[in-house]
Amino acid sequence: MGKSSKDKRDAYYRLAKEQSYRARSAFKLLHLATIFPILPNPPTAPTFALDLCAAPGSWSQVLSQRLHPDSKILALDLQPISPIPGVIAKQADITHPSTVKLIADVFGGNKAKLVVCDGAPDVMGLHDMDAYIQEELLLSALQLAKMVMDDGATFVAKIFRGQGELERGIWERMCGEGCFDRVTIAKPRSSRASSLEAFLVAEGWNGKRPEGMPNGPEWDFVACGDLADWDSDATFVLEEGREVKDPVQSPVAPPYKKAIERRRLLGGQASSIDPEKKREILGV
Ligand SMILES: C[S@@+](CC[C@H](N)C(=O)[O-])C[C@H]1O[C@@H](n2cnc3c(N)ncnc32)[C@H](O)[C@@H]1O
Known part of the structure; x- marks a missing residue:
């Protein structure tokens, strides 16, 4: 994202630079964490966390700041990620089977308590096609997560809403062979209302379909982030004394x-x- 006049007025774009985040997406995870216990404050114990599709790395930055300092955080992306303190970054395709072994090697055979995925394929502008490819990426992330998640783990992933059938498809696959206690679709304040983007937060991985839950887990839609926070769809005149900072980390490749x-x-x-x-x- 360049320094066009619109970018300059995007509150989260500016805040990201002011707070040294590599991307404005950091605020989406922070807003999700205001209503889901994904980043306990203060952190309770060291944990294993996996950030799928992590470049340039703002979600990993948040994880390294908010999880216990002895946690092991692994960030994976097709693109190289320049180093982030407290994070192991690897170049890998989340749809490739070899990635499961890579994760097991880095985690020393331990399972992840938190798997996040903000993955996005290159969009084409054809909404149905973009939503379909996004869903395929999400299903790959879920498939991978199922293989590496510990009991009770949480899975967070970006989805594009508005495709009822696609959402139902994901639900069925989540509740078929494996299941979570609760699945919520959340819209953070920092995600533009004009965008179909939302986040699926699946809590309490238990690896099997629970008894007495024939129709799947509890399923809900919520908004998160404070209403008093900046509106991500509005543009704001730069306040006096404030300047647009340079990107924290230029793209590596x-x-x-x-x-x-x-x-x-x-x-x-x-x-x-x-x-x-x-x-x-x-x-x-
Ligand atoms: C929106 S960006 C992620 C931003 C990141 N969460 C952050 O906060 O900096 C989406 C990323 O998905 C990655 N991606 C898309 N398909 C992928 C795949 N099959 N395997 C790994 N990464 C993938 C892209 O390379 C891109 O870096």
């Missing part, structure tokens, strides 16, 4: 970098480039 190199190459502006690198960029 942004997907657009290759596209820029390709355009320079095709435009004849990068003739001195190594031939092997040239072939790689052009994909020949």
